[in-house]
Amino acid sequence: MSAAGRGFVPYISSWSSEGVLASELGVLPGGRLAYRDETPCDRDSDGILWRRVSSRPGQGTPELGRVHSGRQRRAMLRLLCQVCGGPADRSGDGVLWLLKDDRDDWPGWPEGMAATHPPVCMPCAHVSARMCPHLRGGHIAVRVRDARRCGVYGSLYLPGRPAQEVITTPDDPRARWLVAAQMVRVLHGCSAVDLAPLRSPRSA
Numbered sequence: 001m002s003a004a005g006r007g008f009v010p011y012i013s014s015w016s017s018e019g020v021l022a023s024e025l026g027v028l029p030g031g032r033l034a035y036r037d038e039t040p041c042d043r044d045s046d047g048i049l050w051r052r053v054s055s056r057p058g059q060g061t062p063e064l065g066r067v068h069s070g071r072q073r074r075a076m077l078r079l080l081c082q083v084c085g086g087p088a089d090r091s092g093d094g095v096l097w098l099l100k101d102d103r104d105d106w107p108g109w110p111e112g113m114a115a116t117h118p119p120v121c122m123p124c125a126h127v128s129a130r131m132c133p134h135l136r137g138g139h140i141a142v143r144v145r146d147a148r149r150c151g152v153y154g155s156l157y158l159p160g161r162p163a164q165e166v167i168t169t170p171d172d173p174r175a176r177w178l179v180a181a182q183m184v185r186v187l188h189g190c191s192a193v194d195l196a197p198l199r200s201p202r203s204a
């Protein structure tokens, strides 16, 4: 179904029919979280354990603020548009990202930023800039030449400590105690760009 037919529902958003699947966690000898009934699909190529979620896009009501782990991971892995799930826009200057304007965070922002939001295609960048609540305070379009995978965002269950949400790299010793929920890429080679006017026969 098209995004237009359902209103504005990004590809990576969860629907009310989707949730975390009940799974029992245990600890392997030597200290490492694992599912009791784990299969090879539960870990990525870095050996990171991933959250199990159901997938029923389009069923129920959209929950725009809740990211779907499976679709976020797929979009980040393949550099798909976070809004429509098609290929993200790419030019000689890199892949297009639309970011909340946090340029006061550090000099040279967003260079080195750890991104959990996947990139976008050009038509969806225009729609998002107008309609995304978290971009209303200001946004910036950026071409990114080097957006390498750097780790995951997820829930850390260190023994004897309260669970907390963190970003870790695969070589972080804490990664053994993590259940990942989102893939993270770090943005390098960033250049701010103006969103190109859309060429649409309907608006000509």
Ligand SMILES: [Zn+2]
Residues within 6 Å of the ligand: 081, 082, 083, 084, 085, 086, 120, 121, 122, 123, 124, 125
């Ligand atoms: Zn798109």
